Amino acid sequence: MKEIINDNILELEQVKNNNSNKITEWKEDEYKKIHSDRSLLLEGQKINQKDFRLGFIGLAKQNNELIDLNKKLNQKLEIAIEELNILKKEQKKSYPKRSSCESKTFTETSTNVI
DSSP states (O other): OHHHHHHHHHHHHHHHHHHTTOOOOOOHHHHHHHHHHHHHHHHHHHHHHHHHHHHHHHHHHHHHHHHHHHHHHHHHHHHHHHHHHHHHHHHHHHSOOOOHHHHHHHHHHHHHHO
16 A cells, blocks of 8 residues: 555656746647636536525415315314314213112113113
8 A cells, every 4th residue: 555655756746847937838729628627617507506496486376285284184183173162062071971879770670671
């Protein structure tokens, strides 16, 4: 591992020594290629930004729809709970609790019958 690192350091020092004081002249073709690549990158970035915007708009619409559906479901749940409470009250009224005297009489009569 140390040999690989040392080799890389030596290569970097050679590159530094060879190119440290040289001024290179840009060829116009190289500049055009770099400019063209830059233009492609910028165009791609604009497309990505547009896609992100459209994606976020879609998410915002879905979120709004889900919020509306949640409100409707909560309203239905409240109605169902109210109706259940009404049924419970009606059930208590129609079936009054038996007194302890009645339950003793029932058990006594049922044991005598058997």
